[in-house]
Amino acid sequence: MLVFNEFGSKRNDKNGKCANCNRYNTSSAWCQTCDPQKTALGWTSGNKNIDDCIKELQLNATNYEDVIEWIPFNRLDNIQKIGEEFLAVWLDGVRLKQYIKEPTQSRNPSCKEKLKILHESKNLLEVLCKFKDLLVQSKDSSPKFYELSQDSSPKVYGLTQNTSTDEYMLVFDFQRYAHCGKCANCNRYNTNLAWCQSCDPQKTTQEWTSGNKDVDNCIKEFQLKSTSYEDVIDWIPFNRLNNVQKIGEGGFGSVFSATWLDGKRTVSNVAGEFIQSRTPTCIVALKTLPGSQENFLREFKSYTEFRLMGSNLEVYGLTQDTTNNEYLMVFQYANKGSLHTFLLSNFRELNWKSKLNQLFDISQNLTKIHNAGYVHRDFHSGNILQNQYINGNLLSYIADLGLSRKKDESDLEDSIYGVLPYFAPEVLYKRPYTIAADVYSFGIIMTELSTGRPPHYDIKYDEGLAIRICNGLRPEFAKGTPECYIKLANECMDANPSNRPSASNIYDELFRWNNIVRDGVAKDRDELAILKAFQSADAIIPKLSTKLSNCPKDKLTSKLLNFKNLSEPVNSSLSSISASKTIDFVDIPTDL
Ligand SMILES: [Zn+2]
Numbered sequence: 001m002l003v004f005n006e007f008g009s010k011r012n013d014k015n016g017k018c019a020n021c022n023r024y025n026t027s028s029a030w031c032q033t034c035d036p037q038k039t040a041l042g043w044t045s046g047n048k049n050i051d052d053c054i055k056e057l058q059l060n061a062t063n064y065e066d067v068i069e070w071i072p073f074n075r076l077d078n079i080q081k082i083g084e085e086f087l088a089v090w091l092d093g094v095r096l097k098q099y100i101k102e103p104t105q106s107r108n109p110s111c112k113e114k115l116k117i118l119h120e121s122k123n124l125l126e127v128l129c130k131f132k133d134l135l136v137q138s139k140d141s142s143p144k145f146y147e148l149s150q151d152s153s154p155k156v157y158g159l160t161q162n163t164s165t166d167e168y169m170l171v172f173d174f175q176r177y178a179h180c181g182k183c184a185n186c187n188r189y190n191t192n193l194a195w196c197q198s199c200d201p202q203k204t205t206q207e208w209t210s211g212n213k214d215v216d217n218c219i220k221e222f223q224l225k226s227t228s229y230e231d232v233i234d235w236i237p238f239n240r241l242n243n244v245q246k247i248g249e250g251g252f253g254s255v256f257s258a259t260w261l262d263g264k265r266t267v268s269n270v271a272g273e274f275i276q277s278r279t280p281t282c283i284v285a286l287k288t289l290p291g292s293q294e295n296f297l298r299e300f301k302s303y304t305e306f307r308l309m310g311s312n313l314e315v316y317g318l319t320q321d322t323t324n325n326e327y328l329m330v331f332q333y334a335n336k337g338s339l340h341t342f343l344l345s346n347f348r349e350l351n352w353k354s355k356l357n358q359l360f361d362i363s364q365n366l367t368k369i370h371n372a373g374y375v376h377r378d379f380h381s382g383n384i385l386q387n388q389y390i391n392g393n394l395l396s397y398i399a400d401l402g403l404s405r406k407k408d409e410s411d412l413e414d415s416i417y418g419v420l421p422y423f424a425p426e427v428l429y430k431r432p433y434t435i436a437a438d439v440y441s442f443g444i445i446m447t448e449l450s451t452g453r454p455p456h457y458d459i460k461y462d463e464g465l466a467i468r469i470c471n472g473l474r475p476e477f478a479k480g481t482p483e484c485y486i487k488l489a490n491e492c493m494d495a496n497p498s499n500r501p502s503a504s505n506i507y508d509e510l511f512r513w514n515n516i517v518r519d520g521v522a523k524d525r526d527e528l529a530i531l532k533a534f535q536s537a538d539a540i541i542p543k544l545s546t547k548l549s550n551c552p553k554d555k556l557t558s559k560l561l562n563f564k565n566l567s568e569p570v571n572s573s574l575s576s577i578s579a580s581k582t583i584d585f586v587d588i589p590t591d592l
């Protein structure tokens with residue numbers, strides 16, 4: 001009898017031998033004759049339609065690693081909801097070929113994979129339709145070099161059913177990119193440079209302990225959320241920090257500089273391959289996080305959450321001073337200090353291009369804070385830090401998030417705390433602090449960049465000033481400040497919070513101005529007017545007085561503010577946009 005050698009042309013000694021029929025496999029570790037049947041046996045989802053659908057897919061599979069499975073829910077562990085999706089540890093793990101003499105079927109147990117609910121209704125046909133659609137989309141999911149594939153979906157592993165809700169869920173992979181290199185653990189392409197989202201976060205949490213369970217849990221929670229190697233925060237033993245020196249004292253604690261012996265996490269490229277590494281020893285800033293344990297972890301959490309959402313301020317981790325047991329946050333050292341001190345010493349050298357660029361950074365940070373559902377509550381130029389990079393670029397970022405709260409968190413106390421002139425009049429008048437109040441502070445910072453002076457520098461920061469602010473007093477602008485700039489700042493400082501633009505509106509506007517002024521190119525009349533306005537404003541700067549005396553440091557120290565004799569906030573009748581007051585530069589008296 002003649003036996004037809006099924007798939008004969010595909011059989012190849014490089015694929016290994018099939019243990020069942022003893023012929024060479026048709027693809028690596030996979031015999032098209034024997035394996036599909038084997039795969040389709042020995043399991044059931046408990047539902048015939050689902051079984052039929054998956055078995056049909058299994059019988060047509062041509063490659064071991066592409067087999068779609070029914071995944072029992074109890075094989076998924078530690079399920080966490082992240083936005084609309086879930087993460088889970090798949091105890092059996094993805095199918096992975098191993099090369100032991102010849103290609104062998106294997107699995108990579110306990111990697112994290114993604115889950116998502118396939119339907120709202122319990123209509124099974126809808127579930128299966130959606131499932132098949134997603135399979136088609138992910139069919140061409142092999143990562144393409146350097147392509148941030150928008151069109152191909154991540155690889156699908158199978159289907160599961162949540163046994164407590166009966167919901168069907170898709171089990172699928174993270175988006176992976178060939179140019180990010182391969183994960184040594186699961187042999188898949190990485191999800192980010194030198195970073196595999198399935199394997200690296202867990203590995204990171206297993207390498208250390210602070211000795212305090214709450215601190216460990218807090219840091220580990222963030223480590224598990226990290227999506228890139230460079231964003232991982234660390235527990236930093238105090239003896240890895242050298243040369244600790246006090247550099248500042250804020251309303252809420254002290255700031256130090258120190259040398260971090262291990263250096264920051266960085267991805268380096270060694271002979272074309274991305275690898276996890278560390279920068280050489282570097283200077284970092286340390287900040288005390290006083291208060292009860294719950295409070296200091298709250299501030300640390302705010303900073304770290306912003307970091308993971310893309311804030312410019314790099315947070316590296318947490319340490320504990322072994323001499324007094326105080327916990328300190330370790331973060332980016334701002335080599336140019338705060339915007340406040342920067343303006344006092346560098347205002348003359350600052351042109352509008354650079355001012356717009358800084359305001360653009362700040363508005364971007366503020367937008368991120370608001371988008372994350374937070375209100376800053378203590379937003380002033382002393383809380384904006386500046387770092388100059390080797391290439392000369394200056395980056396501004398918002399710091400001191402100690403007071404920031406979730407928008408829906410109610411005020412814990414009646415009093416407000418901060419620097420008086422940055423507070424919106426409605427806040428001084430005991431109305432709730434909203435994101436619009438942060439926008440008011442942004443308007444004040446805009447006046448500061450115009451004049452180089454702290455707001456109302458010549459007035460005592462007391463109840464008298466609070467009364468005048470409620471009656472419409474606003475800081476002045478320097479002579480020659482472009483009208484469009486004054487208009488935007490005045491909108492931010494409107495007495496009525498609902499008339500103020502949102503942080504993202506401000507960001508959009510500054511993005512536009514910044515591009516026009518940076519490139520010096522105008523596409524239409526409107527842009528030309530903007531370009532000319534900022535260029536002529538630049539021309540005035542050298543004519544301004546060169547002497548700017550020092551402003552006492554405590555002017556920007558946050559203080560407890562509590563006023564009783566204020567009236568309903570109004571805009572000043574004089575401060576319409578065209579009549580905005582501008583000032584000529586004169587020397588500021590030394591003693592304020
Ligand atoms: Zn076979």
Ligand SMILES: [Zn+2]
Binds near residue numbers: 183184188197198200
């Ligand atoms: Zn991996």
